[in-house]
Amino acid sequence: MRLLGQDLEFERLPGAQPVHRAACDDAGLLAFAAAAKESGGRLVALWGSDERDRGTGFALHVAFALAEGLALVTLALPAGHPEYPDLAPLFPAANRLQRAAFDLLGIVARGADRRPWLRHANWPADFHPLRRDCDASRQFPPQNEDYPFVRVEGEGVHEIAVGPIHAGVIEPGHFRFSVVGEKVLRLEERLGWTHKGVEKRFEQFRLADGHRLAGRICGDSTVAYAWAYCLAAESLSGCQVPQRALWLRALLLERERIANHLGDLGAIGNDAALSFGLSQFMRLKEDWLRLSAELFGHRLTMDAIVPGGVAVELADPGGQRIREQCDAIERETHRLKNIYDEHAGLQDRFLTTGRLDPALASEYSVSGIAGRASSQSWDLRTQNPIAPYDELDTQIASHRSGDVAARVLVRFDEVFESLRLIRRIVDRLPRGGLTAPLPAAREGSLGVGWIEGWRGDVLVALSAGAEGGIRRCHAHDPSWHVWPALEHAIMGNIVPDFPLINKSFNLAYSGVDS
């Protein structure tokens, strides 16, 4: 089939989601990317793979979200000079993705920003771990990196450097602010500190147990990642997951959404000097996690989703306990929302602070909660919903102002909506089995899983290896798109508001560094 009137022949990949795949050349890639942008689509992910063992050099894969679903275009790159056209002029979020692809694989975006991203001088520049002939177990002595930050010149401009280790209990990253007085002129982020070599590590896992690694790429989104991974594995092997398992997966995903939103609502209040909000919401979150531990054996429900189904069950009176807790959390969250709404000091800090302009959000392909607070109405649970979301009629949260206040409102809306979904799931949970066996997969077959996690859409692209192994697994976090947009959202704000603004986005570090 054709998409966007472009001259590429797409084939639908097997599986529950509309994923269309086509091969292209340089010109075809550029034309398709331009058409995707023109049609209001967004760049979802970009990654590479080493196909030299099959005699076809390297490959670049680019995924776009379109009205028709996910379009995945693959460009073959010669083994000798693996270069491809720079996509950053069309989709600026491609910048860091291209740099990461170079660090991991040595494929080059022609004429683009060539600064390293995941590599911090701790291994040589020509050491590309995802190349099949690279011995990725080698360790090199660490080096100090002299990273070329962009300098801002001018009278009264000075720099503030923060991190990588931050003052609170949060993940590491480095932020370089150029300021005049208290006002931020420019922010440049340097991430990659928690890079653990996950994509190489996948090659040591089996298709049937890679969900354990996927579920630890970003611990706060373990359900979303595990589901995306399993969906990819099930798609490429033709596994039919029992209905009950799918409904239980959605239950876990919505529980993960609420847990994180409750925590964020408290932490955002705290960063605006309302510690009452933190202790109240942390209490609600703790109640929530304790019920997860009681019913599903793990507070964060890690490893609950497995290839072929789920490793948990909801037996009586679990459903009743969940319903009662939903009622209690709803009551308390309404009460706390009233307090937040009417607290003048809080609203003063929230309103107009850290504004991500809708046009900019679109430019950077921002999705998830950050997108929905800036008029970007992307939510996989309503667009191309998979079971059981096709029967749940999820209401998408949407706000326009793009400030801290909007990101708080999106979270409140989504807590209430997810509570509704959870009750519905519990009421209508189909009977039946919990897992189906994962059929043997043909070597080289490709599967994609795409799930709306609490932060945004998580994508996993998985290629089967020989004898039940993994050939290549790429996982993409939605924060890749929001981090560079945050550099803009902070401009013109004051430095002391950065923690509040940053918390209102609450982006993943490990999720993008992995």
Next chain:
Amino acid sequence: MYQILRQIVRTGIKTEAPPAPDQDLRVAAQRLERAMLETLGRALVIRQIDAGSCNGCELEINALSNPYYNLEALGIKFAASPKHADLLLVTGPVAKNMEVAVKRAYECTPAPKLVVAVGDCGANGGVFGESYASCGRVANVIPVDVAVPGCPPTPLALMTGILTAISSR
């Protein structure tokens, strides 16, 4: 304000009793004198360092401050700098990109430099193991006193680990 006060009264006091230390979590024998331990037992300052975690362990460390565990009520506080810390609470396998920063933080920490390695990753490298990008367990990079396994360890397990680090044998 009235609503806030009402909510505080309605909530009441949620704090639960702390767990007992567990000497099985020790990696190294207690190095500290009794007098020192008595002081730390009343006022311990922790610096948390994410050395490459997936953020799962951070979620549970943050939970220690919620009203149920209420770590502060035990005289245990989190500091913003290793220079003010008695104990480093280190999560994750140590990412190669964090190796230098972790060593520096350890050097900046004044005696007694207690170190608690957190999670399966901190204790033994976890699912990530060792590679070009991961140094594996925390003890591969800095000396460790206590390791708390779990993925992630529960808040109670974390409290047990922290209290073990300042308990006498």
